[in-house]
Amino acid sequence: MSRIAVVPGSFDPVTLGHIDVIGRAAGIFDELHVLVVHNPAKAALLPIAQRVSLIEQSVKDAGLPANILVTSWSVGLLVDYCTDVGASVLVKGIRSQVDVAYETPMAIVNRDLAGVETVFLLPDPANAYVSSSLVRQVASLGGDVSPYVPAAVARFLQND
Ligand code: PNS
Numbered sequence: 240m241s242r243i244a245v246v247p248g249s250f251d252p253v254t255l256g257h258i259d260v261i262g263r264a265a266g267i268f269d270e271l272h273v274l275v276v277h278n279p280a281k282a283a284l285l286p287i288a289q290r291v292s293l294i295e296q297s298v299k300d301a302g303l304p305a306n307i308l309v310t311s312w313s314v315g316l317l318v319d320y321c322t323d324v325g326a327s328v329l330v331k332g333i334r335s336q337v338d339v340a341y342e343t344p345m346a347i348v349n350r351d352l353a354g355v356e357t358v359f360l361l362p363d364p365a366n367a368y369v370s371s372s373l374v375r376q377v378a379s380l381g382g383d384v385s386p387y388v389p390a391a392v393a394r395f396l397q398n399d
Pocket residue numbers: 247248249250276277278281315316317318344345346348349
């Protein structure tokens with residue numbers, strides 16, 4: 240039986256930290272779905288379709304394996320998507336104890352709701368301080384985001 244995992248997130252925009260975790264997860268699971276989900280708690284920078292397209296480009300440019308599917312989800316619970324596609328695992332990147340505190344309640348609820356387990360993966364420490372919110376702030380003030388995001392994202396944000 241092939242093991243399908245889902246990496247969900249806002250990815251607004253995708254960062255080098257995300258690509259790091261996506262690459263690690265793709266090496267562990269048979270099939271990996273990178274799922275762009277609207278998070279109503281966050282003010283969005285990019286439309287969902289643009290985020291999907293930038294992830295696809297970044298995954299390709301990074302030479303990541305072909306078992307990665309990038310898509311989006313806007314209706315219902317995250318675990319409904321998992322059930323629909325037969326995924327039993329969610330993957331989240333953990334940069335610090337702050338991420339553990341943020342992710343743990345969601346992991347427990349997703350397991351309670353549908354038996355979907357969450358696996359936490361650690362990025363390269365070089366990516367431990369990279370976040371989409373920081374990138375959004377630097378980009379909005381005209382700063383150089385290229386150390387934090389894939390080249391396709393830097394090009395897109397800086398030509399905006
Ligand atoms: O990148 P983010 O913004 O931290 O990702 C958060 C996200 C989108 C993964 C989270 O908000 C989420 O899981 N949303 C789906 C809604 C849902 O299923 N909620 C109930 C279980 S937590």
